[in-house]
Amino acid sequence: MISRSKIILFVLLGAIALALFWMWGGYNGFVTANENVEVKWAQVEADYQRRADLIPNLVNTVKGAAEFEQGTFLAVTEARTKWLNASGRGGQMEAAQGMDGAISRLLLTFESYPDLKATKAYTDLMAQLEGTENRITVSRKDFNEAVRTFNVRVKRFPSNLLAGFFGFDAEEFFESAEGSEDAPVVDFN
Numbered sequence: 001m002i003s004r005s006k007i008i009l010f011v012l013l014g015a016i017a018l019a020l021f022w023m024w025g026g027y028n029g030f031v032t033a034n035e036n037v038e039v040k041w042a043q044v045e046a047d048y049q050r051r052a053d054l055i056p057n058l059v060n061t062v063k064g065a066a067e068f069e070q071g072t073f074l075a076v077t078e079a080r081t082k083w084l085n086a087s088g089r090g091g092q093m094e095a096a097q098g099m100d101g102a103i104s105r106l107l108l109t110f111e112s113y114p115d116l117k118a119t120k121a122y123t124d125l126m127a128q129l130e131g132t133e134n135r136i137t138v139s140r141k142d143f144n145e146a147v148r149t150f151n152v153r154v155k156r157f158p159s160n161l162l163a164g165f166f167g168f169d170a171e172e173f174f175e176s177a178e179g180s181e182d183a184p185v186v187d188f189n
Helices: 004-065 070-085 088-110 114-118 120-155 159-166
Strands: none
Touching (some): 004 159, 070 088, 088 120, 120 159
């Protein structure tokens, strides 16, 4: 016959084992969700880098075929430089929003140049840029979904206790720049 003290010891050891398995599984879940956020962010960066690599070709094509406001070229070039020099996820998000606005103004400016739209180099680059913009949209959506999943895990009880214990904090979403819901205005006067 098993004594009462042994039963209590087995129950206590079982509870400790369950708690350890819960912590182990919880920690591994946080690591997996956090890595998913990092992978999704890396894809956002790759898509922005692709766009930054395309911009000089696009600008040079347009420079050769159209004469218009140098400020547009300057804004695009500066936005690309800020993206390439940005440090940290927050800086990259801010630079990406600036690049979004500059690209929008550039694209609207191109609409005024029918000869430019007819050149093969331009149409090829525009197709590449359009594809890249679509990739960026999908990557941002995927990143925000990964952040949402991670943040729910970090904030939901009782996993929030583990998150605090192991130092996992909620991540920031990629948000649109202020005023990006308004179409940019191009004025040639």
